[in-house]
Amino acid sequence: MEVANLQRFDGSQVVFTEHLQDQIKAHEMKISMEQVPVPKDLKELVALLRQVFEHDFVNVDYVNKLIENYKSNPKDWRHYAKYDPHKYTRNLIDEGNGKYNILLLCWAESQGSSIHDHSNAHCFMKCLDGELLETKYEWPDDSEESREMKERCRNVMKKNDVCYINDSIGLHRVENTSHTRPSISLHVYIPPYLECKGFDQLTGKARTCKITFYSKFGNKVSK
Numbered sequence: 001m002e003v004a005n006l007q008r009f010d011g012s013q014v015v016f017t018e019h020l021q022d023q024i025k026a027h028e029m030k031i032s033m034e035q036v037p038v039p040k041d042l043k044e045l046v047a048l049l050r051q052v053f054e055h056d057f058v059n060v061d062y063v064n065k066l067i068e069n070y071k072s073n074p075k076d077w078r079h080y081a082k083y084d085p086h087k088y089t090r091n092l093i094d095e096g097n098g099k100y101n102i103l104l105l106c107w108a109e110s111q112g113s114s115i116h117d118h119s120n121a122h123c124f125m126k127c128l129d130g131e132l133l134e135t136k137y138e139w140p141d142d143s144e145e146s147r148e149m150k151e152r153c154r155n156v157m158k159k160n161d162v163c164y165i166n167d168s169i170g171l172h173r174v175e176n177t178s179h180t181r182p183s184i185s186l187h188v189y190i191p192p193y194l195e196c197k198g199f200d201q202l203t204g205k206a207r208t209c210k211i212t213f214y215s216k217f218g219n220k221v222s223k
């Protein structure tokens with residue numbers, strides 16, 4: 001990568017062409033991807049994410065790799081894992097100075113989410129225990145007609161798998177399809193959001209869903 005010697009010997013200013021900027025960016029990306037740390041536990045992952053999101057720029061590949069590098073250990077997250085027999089739970093681990101949220105989601109047997117968007121946020125999801133089925137859907141078109149939503153693909157997530165989605169990629173539903181064992185996932189949303197849209201699979205019609213927490217920092221939220 002020839003990005004050194006940017007200062008010309010005659011002292012004239014170097015013009016950063018688009019091509020050169022792309023080269024520098026690619027070079028920096030290569031270096032940073034090779035240097036993604038391996039968090040020894042969840043606490044360290046949370047601390048590293050805090051550093052990463054000091055800046056407003058989100059390097060999706062870097063964050064994906066960082067979360068992937070953390071290897072799930074129940075000792076780290078047991079404290080946050082709280083189940084509800086009627087619905088999957090969202091348990092807040094870190095508020096990230098208001099810039100992002102880190103959550104633990106607990107899926108009892110056969111529990112699943114609606115088809116939903118992510119309110120213009122980045123969403124990273126890592127399976128920490130059990131298995132999860134992620135089904136992606138196309139956005140419904142703007143017409144008034146009711147139409148069944150178009151499925152795009154399915155992805156079975158096993159322990160330590162990581163996936164990423166945002167609204168430009170599409171919509172998804174997450175399910176624990178097992179009838180015999182629960183599942184746990186770690187989610188990072190940048191920025192945090194209070195509402196999202198849930199979609200009816202058969203009609204494509206959307207409704208606003210409030211984002212609520214079952215527990216915060218290990219303590220159950222009183223209703």
Ligand SMILES: [Fe+2]
Pocket residue numbers: 116117118123172
């Ligand atoms: Fe989601």
